[in-house]
Amino acid sequence: MPESTDSKDQVPHWVTRAQGVADHLADDLVEELRNGGKQTRDDLQHGLAHGARELTRPSPALAAFLHDLEHPPAHLDPDVLDRGSQAWFIHPGWVHAIALSAGSLVKVYRCPSIAAALAATGSLVNTAGTRLDATGLWVNSALLPGALHPGKPGYIATAHVRLVHARARLAALANGYDPAVHGSPINQADLLRTWLAFTHTSFRAEAMIGYTWTESELAVLYRYWQHIAHLMGIEPHLVAHLTGPAAAAEADRQLAGRSQSPAAPEADVLTHQTIEAVAETLEAQVKLSAAVGRPLLRALVTRFHAGSPDRSLPARPLQSALAALRPVVRLGYRWQSRPARRAALITENLALTRAYIHSLDAHRPNR
Template sequence: MATRLTAGDPLADAVVAELDLYGTGARRVLDVGLRRGLASLDEPPPAAVAALLKQVESAPTWVDPLMLHRGDVVSQSVPPMWFGLCSITSALAYAYASPAVAGPLARQGQPAAMAAHRLAKAGVWTRQTIRPGGLLRGAPGYVATVDLRLRHARMRAKALKDWDAGAEGLPIGQLDMARTWLGITHVAFRTLSVIGIDVTAEEERSLHQYWSYVAHLLGLDESLYGDVADRASADRLRDLLDWATAAPDENSRALTRAMIDAQARAMAAAPDAVLSEDQLRVLIHNVLRRSFGDGTADRLGIPTPTATDLMPLIGTLNRQARYWQTFSPASAQAARRQEPEAAEPEPTAVVLPLGIALRQGTAVSHRAPTAA
């Protein structure tokens, strides 16, 4: 872990440098290469772009093609409301807990103004990634994941311009990228368990196997994720990441607070909302405090709710619903089908206020200078 403190993603960093050097032409070649494959290009791409395309197209030997066609069946079985309220919020809060992530993001603009946009980007990327076929070459999840990798590289390049040379670690380096990956897998499902949505050991193994391929596309060093196969091994990685990460700072608290407010506002504005914005905010605070523990929640500035604690009731109801959904193979398959069918068009209702749309739909921008 100590050696990873100063490790970045040399290949993605080189691609960002080439995009700056060659401009629009290189970006167009990269976009076509991601969507259609390296072999489809009519002209030789820049060296780093070619190396990146070759690397992401070379799937590890352990990748099961049928798994990619099925998508992340475990995440697909989670109701969209709880996926947004628990999975997305906990994953972002876990990433923001790192000052090396929070600092560069905070310098991009006012947290409150950027929060809804970042929620939208995170929600759309995750939905595209878990869908059946989402990670097949050229599919939306595949393209969006490589795009996220390049946005990390762009943020890293910008942050290094005024980075304190005496500070420990590297901004948006391997360890922070690992936090992003672990946040949407292990941390998200630990948070879902708080509201009664538990997964079996077999489902946990399936989840980590699927997301190990996401880690490959994100440019993570296999030594960080290769051994993560179940809850115990994921807990060990989380402990190591927390040990190697500085305590949350004011930027961490500002981003977390803005993200929670944006999520509560968005969900309250959804057409079928049954809770007010204040009630949803209290619910999110309660969920995150139970998931992270009081110590981490205090350091992230998550307040202690004073309203009636409904978590035991919510947990009981969700466990009962989950039991009947997975009572038989047929009911489990029907539950998994509900999420992707309900997610059309893009799931912006969960992460954006009513009336605001992602006009680009499923399209992903590959302009490296733009960071989420």
């Protein structure tokens, strides 16, 4: 378990160490993929879908990468893989979309080291819509019941996210990212921040809208996300103790650290482009006018993130309106998710999620 620090102004030792460590298994494989040609790429796809044992002669880095994926650490609970994500589907897709964008992604962008790495890759700053779709496809694929078993779509998608991070590390180092300032690009601390953004920050954002889970449901969701952490390449000791909101909040606090530098200027750009992309998505999916969606999303960013980096966020009246609406939304949600309707609600939202994944997958270019 990561240790605390006696000084509020000092970054904990475990954070400092994590900032200097990346993911050498994924990095080595990306190097092999660059040099190995079509055979290595085909072996990767076949190995992810069918297991390392089905490969006749995998390259060294590919064999090591697949071995790591296929041998989870002892603290993971295999019993949650089939049903542990069901509570996620009690909430409607639009709530997840807002929490994952105005909550999770904005939280990720506010980290100076992550913003600097994303900016150094160039294209990520200008493709917010594509990045939002890719994030939605990954998260929803990973949370389908049973999807994290080896060879299943969520397992494969998360392994590819791990390799995307490795490629981004390589691109950042080639385009001016300074490890002396921020540590290794997309390092273990950054990966943990990302994991916490998609768990702690996202879960908290949904509660602030008025959609909550019980304590036991949250505990199971955290146990499920522990499997995702492993597939993302996060070192086990960084996440094994993060089994609920209190521990996650403390890790998030320690990662923020007072000595961490302010949010990078790129965070404003990334946040603005995310809001634009989500406003367009909400207009298409739930017929919410983008003219209404933009200020609403900015207000939610302010609500989710104290001291948000976006200087163009709305004033207090809209914030007050959101706060007043929360009890009404929560009352409606509690009626919708009453025990008699719970199973049917999960079934309905699962069907909608599968349709959403299919629509994104149909328009996705080949990897």
